[in-house]
Amino acid sequence: MTDVLIVGSGPTGLTLACGLALNGVDVRVVDQRPGPHRESRGKSLNASSLRVLEQLGVAARMTAIGTADLVFRKYFDGAHISDTPFTDALFLGQWQIEEVLRERLAELGVRVEYGTAITGIHQDPDGVTARPAGGPALRSRYLAGCDGGRSTTRELLDIPFEGSTEERSVMVLGDVSAPGLSREYWHQWFTSDGAAMLLCPIPGTDSFQLQASRELDPDGEPLPPSLESFQRLFDRHARMSGIELADPTWMSTWRVNVRMAARLRQGRVFLAGDAGHVHPIAGGRGMNTGVEDAAALGRALTAALSAPSGTVPEEFLARYEAERLPVAAELLADTTERLERVLAAVREPGRGTEAALR
Incomplete structure (x- = not known):
C-alpha cells in the first residue's frame, strides 16, 4: 500500500x-x-x-x-507611456x-x-x-x-x-513568438475603451505569453482563439508595423x-x-x-x-x-x-x- x-x-x-x-x-x-x-x-x-x-x-x-x-512597458491607445521595473517575483x-x-x-x-x-x-x-x-x-x-x-x-x-x-469568457491566452519585438519588457497595451493586450516574454524561449480581450464577431459574439485573431488584436492594440505573430503552441480562453x-x-x-x-x-x-x-x-x-x-x-x-x-x-x-x-x-x-x- x-x-x-x-x-x-x-x-x-x-x-x-x-x-x-x-x-x-x-x-x-x-x-x-x-x-x-x-x-x-x-x-x-x-x-x-x-x-x-x-x-x-x-x-x-x-x-x-x-x-x-522584468520591466512592465505600458502603452495607451498605441502610444508608449511609461515603464515600471518590477522585482517582486x-x-x-x-x-x-x-x-x-x-x-x-x-x-x-x-x-x-x-x-x-x-x-x-x-x-x-x-x-x-x-x-x-x-x-x-x-x-x-x-x-x-x-x-x-x-x-x-x-x-x-x-x-x-x-x-x-x-457565462462568457472575457480573455484569450496563448503562447506565440513575435520576431522583432523586444524581449526586455512585458508589453501591456491598453485602450481608452478598457480593452487590452499583453505580451510577456517567457525566459529561455522565443515565446511570449499573450493575454488579450476577446475579439467579437459582427453579432457581438466572442471569436475562438486563433493565430489570425491574435494578429488582428495585436495590430489593433499595438499599432506596430512589421511584427508578425507566429508559432502558436498554446491557445485558450479565460473567464472569471x-x-x-x-x-x-x-x-x-x-x-x-x-x-x-x-x-x-x-x-x-x-x-x-x-x-x-x-x-x-x-x-x-x-x-x-x-x-x-x-x-x-x-x-x-x-x-x-x-x-x-x-x-x-x-x-x-x-x-x-x-x-x-x-x-x-x-x-x-x-x-x-x-x-x-x-
Whole structure:
C-alpha cells in the first residue's frame, strides 16, 4: 500500500510529492494527461513559493531559468507611456516550473504515471482505493486531489464547488513568438475603451505569453482563439508595423471564476490548489497559493504518517483544512478586489497590471 496517492502533476501535486518524498513518505503520482505540457499558464513565483521550493532543493534551478527583473512597458491607445521595473517575483513559464519539479521528483525515485484517469474513489478505515479507467486499483493510506479546477477527485467525492462563474469568457491566452519585438519588457497595451493586450516574454524561449480581450464577431459574439485573431488584436492594440505573430503552441480562453470547495478534506482524501479554489488571475496568486497548499498538506500528512502505529492522528489531519480553508476564502475576496482595481487602473494612461500588486 502506498502512503499517499497524488492525483494531478501540476505545480501543486509535484510540490507535494517532492516534499513528502524528501521526508521518506512512499508517494505515487498519477495524471490523466498523456504527458507533460509546454504551456506558460501561471508564470510567476512569489517569495513565499520560492521559500517552499528552496526547502525542496529546486529554488536555485528556478532562479537560473527565470528572470527577476522584468520591466512592465505600458502603452495607451498605441502610444508608449511609461515603464515600471518590477522585482517582486520570479517570472518563468509554468511548464518550466513543472519540468524542474519532475526532475527533482525523479531524483527522489518517483516518476509521474501519465495516462491514468481516476474514475472511482472508495474509502475504508484502513485506506483509500482509487479505480483508474484501466488497470488495477490503486491502494493508498491517503489520497490528495491536486487535479485542477475541473477536479475529478472533487467531483467523485461530491464536494460542492460554491461560488460563481461568468457565462462568457472575457480573455484569450496563448503562447506565440513575435520576431522583432523586444524581449526586455512585458508589453501591456491598453485602450481608452478598457480593452487590452499583453505580451510577456517567457525566459529561455522565443515565446511570449499573450493575454488579450476577446475579439467579437459582427453579432457581438466572442471569436475562438486563433493565430489570425491574435494578429488582428495585436495590430489593433499595438499599432506596430512589421511584427508578425507566429508559432502558436498554446491557445485558450479565460473567464472569471470565483469558487471554493465547501471542504478540503473528506476522510482520508484531501484537495489542494485549484481543486479547492479558483479565482481571478489578478495578482498572480493562483499557482503560488497551490504551492503553499502543498506545503501545508505535506506537513499534515508527514505528521500523520509518523504517528504511532494503530492510531488515527486526527489532530494532524484536521490541521490542514483548518489552516487552508480560511486562506482560500481570503484568496477569493482578495483577487476579486485586485481584478476590479486593475480594470479601473488600465483606463488611465501609464497604469497597468502592477495595480493588482499594490
